[in-house]
Amino acid sequence: MKLFSDTFSVLENSLNYSTAKNRAISNNIANVDTPNYKAKDVSFSNVLAGELQANRTDSRHIPFDEDNRKGYKTFERTGTTYNHNGNNVDIDKEMTELANNQIHYQALVDRMSGKFRSLESVIKGGSA
Template sequence: MASKIDNALFFQQQALGLRAYRQQVLAGNIANADTPNYKARDFDFASALQEAVAGRGEGSLPVARTDPAHLAGTGESGPARLMYRTPAQASADGNTVEMDVERAQFSENAVRYEAGVTFINHQLKMLTAAMQAQS
């Protein structure tokens, strides 16, 4: 029974995980708005979701150890490949964060995250009602 519920919610689970990760990336951009030479980053949500659902998400790559004394690492960078944003207007200090763009993206992502949570809550209520009706 649990696997059927997992299958029913898999897509939304992947989407919420990516939305949460994107929120962290966007928050990092906003936090570094005044850092010289900071490059704003983001990822293509649709492509990342498509890869995650297909099971081709960014897996961990082995970290090369050039000396036996080096600690083994996982090389994990996150669930999506981050790319640099191209600013509409370059700043003098090399920072590519545009606060208007970042705020808009942050707000849109937050609204979509909340919509996903609401959708999952509705699905869980429907599944609960169906299970109660069966017993």
């Protein structure tokens, strides 16, 4: 018997993803002037796994390791260079992503708080 609905685990995974995304963005901003630094990004692993599976020509190519059970994957953005020193951090893009991620995180926290308030109300017998 499950004590809580799947909503809690979905919210937990989403909060973990948002935290990892925030960490990657913060590292990118901190390394905006670091020579040859390549920006990091975070992606949901199931989306990435689907892409990897679609592009695999042999089962021995590009194994999707067990470390990706957490629901997201951090990867390095390659193929671009915005600065003369080999760095590919676009500070405007990072600041926009940071603001979007903060809004997303706050919405998740509000939703989680609402779920806990609902449980509290049920435990107290409906009278608050």
